[in-house]
Amino acid sequence: MNLVRSHAAARCRRRHACLGLILATTLLAACGPTPPAAAVNPAARLYAINCSGCHGAAGQGVRGMQPPLAGTPVPNGEADVLLAWVMYGRRPAALPRGQYAGVMPQFAYLKDEDLAALLTWVRASFGNRAAPVTRSMVAAARLAQPGH
Numbered sequence: 205m206n207l208v209r210s211h212a213a214a215r216c217r218r219r220h221a222c223l224g225l226i227l228a229t230t231l232l233a234a235c236g237p238t239p240p241a242a243a244v245n246p247a248a249r250l251y252a253i254n255c256s257g258c259h260g261a262a263g264q265g266v267r268g269m270q271p272p273l274a275g276t277p278v279p280n281g282e283a284d285v286l287l288a289w290v291m292y293g294r295r296p297a298a299l300p301r302g303q304y305a306g307v308m309p310q311f312a313y314l315k316d317e318d319l320a321a322l323l324t325w326v327r328a329s330f331g332n333r334a335a336p337v338t339r340s341m342v343a344a345a346r347l348a349q350p351g352h
């Protein structure tokens with residue numbers, strides 16, 4: 205009788221231990237390593253997808269090929285000039301032709317809210333401290349484009 209009871213108790217303890225292990229594993233998985241910023245912040249993700257291949261994850265650029273976005277005039281300048289360049293390739297005065305061997309694609313196909321979020325993020329990252337770009341600024345840039 206005693207033997208049966210102690211067997212049952214042992215089984216019960218084991219089951220508890222097992223449940224505890226499952227719970228601990230689930231909790232560990234839930235609070236596992238923090239995902240990289242790009243997975244969390246949609247604007248950082250847009251940058252990673254569209255820009256970082258050329259301008260670098262830290263906006264550092266590639267010498268002679270692509271300019272840095274950290275501290276350079278166009279990303280930190282007037283929003284409409286920046287938008288005209290990024291969306292339509294209209295060359296800003298602060299970016300004289302022939303400095304870089306690379307060619308930048310145009311991004312007018314991105315949605316207004318994505319362009320606004322992405323450029324706002326660039327203007328607040330890499331040590332940049334420029335004012336946000338709003339969706340209405342992006343819409344205005346589309347209207348200002350000849351042929352619209």
Ligand code: HEC
Nearest residue numbers: 254255258269270271276277278279304306307308309311
């Ligand atoms: C295929 C490479 C490539 C990609 C992708 C790219 N760029 Fe560029 N970008 C360039 C090159 C090359 C230049 C310089 C072009 C020139 O002087 O003719 C440039 C210039 C710039 C400048 C002007 C920098 C300055 O010196 O003031 C800005 C701002 C900029 N890019 C933003 C972006 C953003 C934002 C994205 C993503 C939406 C992006 N670029 C994606 C290649 C790229």
